[in-house]
Amino acid sequence: MRSGDTFNQMRQLPLLLGLSGALVAPAAALAISAATGDGSLVVKNGSAPFGQPVVVLQITGSVIGQIDHGKLVIDPGVNGDAPQVTGAEWRGDSTKSDTAQVYRGNDFKFRAVGGKYTVLVYGSGVDLVAVGKGTVKVTGLPDTPVGDGKYSLNGGDFLSLPDGASKQLTIESTGS
Numbered sequence: 001m002r003s004g005d006t007f008n009q010m011r012q013l014p015l016l017l018g019l020s021g022a023l024v025a026p027a028a029a030l031a032i033s034a035a036t037g038d039g040s041l042v043v044k045n046g047s048a049p050f051g052q053p054v055v056v057l058q059i060t061g062s063v064i065g066q067i068d069h070g071k072l073v074i075d076p077g078v079n080g081d082a083p084q085v086t087g088a089e090w091r092g093d094s095t096k097s098d099t100a101q102v103y104r105g106n107d108f109k110f111r112a113v114g115g116k117y118t119v120l121v122y123g124s125g126v127d128l129v130a131v132g133k134g135t136v137k138v139t140g141l142p143d144t145p146v147g148d149g150k151y152s153l154n155g156g157d158f159l160s161l162p163d164g165a166s167k168q169l170t171i172e173s174t175g176s
Contacts, residue, residue: 038132039154039171046126046149046161048139054126054149054161055139057119059171061132064111070123072108075100076115083112133172139165 038061046054054070057063074083075097085091089105100118103110112119121128126149130136140161141148150158154174 037173039173040152041128041130041136041154041171042152042158043126043128043138043161044150044158046121046128046138046151047124047141048122048148048161049141051122052139052165053120053122053137055119055121055128056137056165057117057121057128057130057134058136059119059130059132059134060116061130061134061171062111062113063117063119063128063130063132064109064113065121065126065128066107066109067105067121067123067127068125069106070104070121070126072103072110072122073100073118073120074103074110074112075118076112077117080115080117081113083110083117085110130171135168135170137165137168138162 041055041057043055043065048054072085072088073094073096074085075094076082077099080099083101085101085103085108087105087108088103089108090103092102094100094102097118119130136153138151138161140163142163149161151161152158153169154171
């Protein structure tokens with residue numbers, strides 16, 4: 001080995017150590033997040049029969065989503081942060097709760113971050129991601145030839161949405 005090669009390797013050492021540190025920090029942050037017991041729910045292209053929600057979600061955490069055509073009912077509770085909804089064609093108060101809002105329309109998006117929320121999503125083309133702790137029921141369309149969407153719970157494999165409302169499922173870390 002030439003002395004110039006050794007010098008170049010020594011010059012690169014601080015760079016390599018810096019890059020290693022940059023990779024360790026996000027890994028540590030993910031480990032901390034996983035240790036809190038947070039789980040996840042992902043719904044892709046969900047649809048349910050008219051009048052039945054694709055998703056009934058109660059979560060302490062965060063949820064974001066979009067709806068091709070349908071209705072969203074979201075309740076942040078008395079002390080919760082208001083959700084952000086963009087693109088909805090109509091908004092109104094819910095008759096079921098003093099703190100819930102109802103949104104309707106085509107191709108609208110929503111997010112509710114860092115709180116305790118009750119979320120009901122009706123319609124078609126429902127995409128949703130939720131992270132935190134809570135419970136959920138999911139519903140799909142019966143007997144559809146092209147499929148009615150999929151869901152994944154707590155990092156598990158994607159499954160077809162059930163023909164009727166699922167049993168209550170738990171969103172939380174399964175631990176390892």
